[in-house]
Each structure stands twice: as structure tokens, then as C-alpha cells.
Amino acid sequence: MITFHIQDMTCGHCASTITKAVKEAAPDATVAIDLKQHQVSIATKTMTTTELQEVLVEAGYTPIQVGISAES
Numbered sequence: 001m002i003t004f005h006i007q008d009m010t011c012g013h014c015a016s017t018i019t020k021a022v023k024e025a026a027p028d029a030t031v032a033i034d035l036k037q038h039q040v041s042i043a044t045k046t047m048t049t050t051e052l053q054e055v056l057v058e059a060g061y062t063p064i065q066v067g068i069s070a071e072s
């Protein structure tokens with residue numbers, strides 16, 4: 001599981017845009033969003049952290065990786 005802080009994710013629309021972008025790039029992904037904390041946690045076996053970061057940037061956001069945990 002990889003967690004990103006995305007300060008410019010501010011509403012439900014951002015959350016669904018981000019979820020959709022991640023799932024298009026990695027159909028196996030599980031995406032958990034905490035809007036209040038501006039955090040997105042992603043579990044996927046098919047994409048690296050760097051690739052996920054690129055997907056988020058391409059979706060128009062500014063992700064900062066804040067955590068990674070071995071269990072997915």
C-alpha cells in the first residue's frame with residue numbers, strides 16, 4: 001500500500017477523478033481516499049510507486065509520497 005498526500009485534492013470530484021485515473025492505469029488497484037487529510041492510499045501489484053505518481057500528476061494533481069507499507 002502506497003500513500004500519497006495530495007494537497008490539491010479538495011472535493012469529491014477530485015477524489016473520483018483520481019480514483020478513475022488510477023483504476024484505468026492499474027485495474028487491480030484498491031484506492032482509499034481520505035479527503036479531509038488529502039490522502040490517497042493505493043494498493044496495486046501492477047504499478048510501481050513512480051508510475052502511480054506519474055498517473056496522479058497526469059490527472060492534474062500534485063502528489064507527495066508519504067508512506068509505503070509492505071502489505072498490499
Ligand SMILES: [Cu+2]
Nearest residue numbers: 010011013014
Ligand atoms: Cu475537486
